Amino acid sequence: MKYTELAIPDVVLMEPNVFGDHRGFFMETFREDEFNEKVRSVRFVQDNHSMSRKGILRGLHYQIEHPQGKLVRVIQGQVFDVAVDIRKSSPYFGQWVGEILTEENNRMLWVPPGFAHGFYVLSDTAQFIYKCTDYYAPKFERSILWSDQTIGIQWPGIEKQTPVLSQKDEQGVRFQDAEVFA
Numbered sequence: 401m402k403y404t405e406l407a408i409p410d411v412v413l414m415e416p417n418v419f420g421d422h423r424g425f426f427m428e429t430f431r432e433d434e435f436n437e438k439v440r441s442v443r444f445v446q447d448n449h450s451m452s453r454k455g456i457l458r459g460l461h462y463q464i465e466h467p468q469g470k471l472v473r474v475i476q477g478q479v480f481d482v483a484v485d486i487r488k489s490s491p492y493f494g495q496w497v498g499e500i501l502t503e504e505n506n507r508m509l510w511v512p513p514g515f516a517h518g519f520y521v522l523s524d525t526a527q528f529i530y531k532c533t534d535y536y537a538p539k540f541e542r543s544i545l546w547s548d549q550t551i552g553i554q555w556p557g558i559e560k561q562t563p564v565l566s567q568k569d570e571q572g573v574r575f576q577d578a579e580v581f582a
């Protein structure tokens with residue numbers, strides 16, 4: 401596994417070694433020992449799987465209490481995945497990083513606790529799976545508007561098409577009004 405810090409160094413791009421043979425392929429997708437050494441010590445307690453159609457945008461989500469670190473990847477299709485640093489004490493507060501994750505590039509993104517997270521589906525459908533360091537806590541769930549001007553995420557492909565959102569995400573708040581981490 402190759403671990404690369406992104407422009408916000410706490411966000412880590414992970415690229416597995418893929419062993420292909422006549423049967424197909426094999427890859428390790430998570431190792432606690434390596435992750436602890438190269439990224440940080442974590443305990444994942446929940447795994448999630450979602451499927452979304454083209455043009456769907458999920459995000460930007462976080463839990464203001466019980467914040468979740470997320471190790472995300474795409475097992476079918478293609479998405480643009482984004483992490484926004486919403487830790488007030490961080491030199492990267494309000495900044496974002498984004499990566500295209502696909503079933504072909506096998507890339508994974510480590511989105512630490514303290515970040516808002518979202519993704520936009522570029523393929524006909526996309527199946528997205530992720531491990532979380534804390535449990536789902538709907539009471540503390542918050543959503544920041546994907547299109548917030550202050551954050552200024554450049555979502556590829558979105559100029560041509562307005563994204564489809566959940567009702568909750570349509571009511572996402574602006575960054576300046578969002579509850580953030582200390």
Ligand SMILES: Cc1cn([C@H]2C[C@H](O)[C@@H](COP(=O)(O)OP(=O)(O)O[C@H]3O[C@@H](C)C(=O)[C@@H](O)[C@H]3O)O2)c(=O)[nH]c1=O
Pocket residue numbers: 448450458459461462470517518519536566568
């Ligand atoms: C996230 C989640 C949802 N649900 C339920 C609640 C609801 O009825 C249904 C769909 O929930 P949502 O609309 O919140 O799903 P979704 O918009 O996919 O939410 C997810 O978005 C991405 C971007 C993230 O980063 C995740 O942490 C999570 O917030 O699934 C759970 O039971 N457990 C969970 O952990």
